[in-house]
Amino acid sequence: MESTGTAYRKHQGVSGEFDAIVIGSGMGGLSVASLLAQEGKRILLLEQNNVVGGMTQAYTRSGYRWTVGMHYIGEVGSTKGTGWKLFNRATAGRIEWSALPAIFNRMVIGDRAYDIPAGIEAYGDFLKAHFPEESVAIDAYLTLIGKVAKSSGPYFAQKALPQKTAEKIYDAYCAEFHQYSRELTIDALRKLTKNEELIAVLCANWGDYSLEPSKSAFAMHCMLAKHYLNGAHYPVGGRQRLCQGDGAHH
Structure with missing residues (x-):
C-alpha cells in the first residue's frame, strides 16, 4: 500500500x-x-x-x-x-x-565474481585474499576511507552555521575535505596501486553515487565506501x- x-x-x-x-x-x-x-x-x-x-x-x-x-x-x-x-x-x-545478509554486494568482472562482505575487517581480509600482493595498498586504502570521510564533518557542519560565520571559517574548516574532493577517484586509487582489477573492485558500488570513477570526486567515493563498510x-x-x-x- x-x-x-x-x-x-x-x-x-x-x-x-x-x-x-x-x-x-x-x-x-x-x-x-x-x-x-x-x-x-x-x-x-x-x-x-x-x-x-x-x-x-x-x-x-x-x-x-x-x-x-x-x-x-x-x-x-x-x-x-x-x-x-x-x-x-x-x-x-x-x-x-x-539487516541484509553479510554478503550484500557482488562484483562480476568477466567470469570472476567478487562477493563483498560487511565489516571493515572482513572486507580487508576479502580484498587481501583476492589480491595478496596488494596488502599494503589495501591497508592504506582502508585507512584513507576513514580519514577522508572524517574530513567531511567540518565541511557539512559549516553549512549549518549563519552565513557570515560560515564564510569566516570556510577555508579553515573545508581545506582538508577540498583536498580530496578536487581529486578524481581513479587518480587517487592509482596512487595506491597499479592493479586495475583491484581498482575496479574497490569501485564496485560507484553506481550508488551515479558517477564513474573517472569523473567522481574521491571524497564522494570515500564517504560512500565508509557508509557501507559495516553492511546495509x-x-x-x-x-x-x-x-x-x-x-x-x-
Whole structure:
C-alpha cells in the first residue's frame, strides 16, 4: 500500500491555519514536516504527485515491487550511529531496520565474481585474499576511507552555521575535505596501486553515487565506501514506512 492523498484540483481550497507550508514530499520535505509536527506545529504538506515519498516511492509491475531510489541504507545498524539517530529523530522512532545478509554486494568482472562482505575487517581480509600482493595498498586504502570521510564533518557542519560565520571559517574548516574532493577517484586509487582489477573492485558500488570513477570526486567515493563498510539495512515494512509515520495513510 502507498501513502496517498486526494488531488488538490478536486478541492475548492484548503481551509485552516498552518504554522508552515512544505512544498514537495521528498525525503527533505517529509523530514522537515515531521520534525515540525513533532514540535506541535500545524503543517500543510503539498505534493504534485498522488503518492508521497519522492525518491522513496515504489511501483509494482508484473507482480514485482520496484523501489525508485532507495535500495539499501548504511550506518543504521547501531543505535549509537549517526545514521540511525538521524532516521530515528526524523521518524519519531517509528522505523525498524532489518539487516541484509553479510554478503550484500557482488562484483562480476568477466567470469570472476567478487562477493563483498560487511565489516571493515572482513572486507580487508576479502580484498587481501583476492589480491595478496596488494596488502599494503589495501591497508592504506582502508585507512584513507576513514580519514577522508572524517574530513567531511567540518565541511557539512559549516553549512549549518549563519552565513557570515560560515564564510569566516570556510577555508579553515573545508581545506582538508577540498583536498580530496578536487581529486578524481581513479587518480587517487592509482596512487595506491597499479592493479586495475583491484581498482575496479574497490569501485564496485560507484553506481550508488551515479558517477564513474573517472569523473567522481574521491571524497564522494570515500564517504560512500565508509557508509557501507559495516553492511546495509532495509526498513521493516518496506520503504513506504518512511512516509507513513504511525502506519496510517494520509
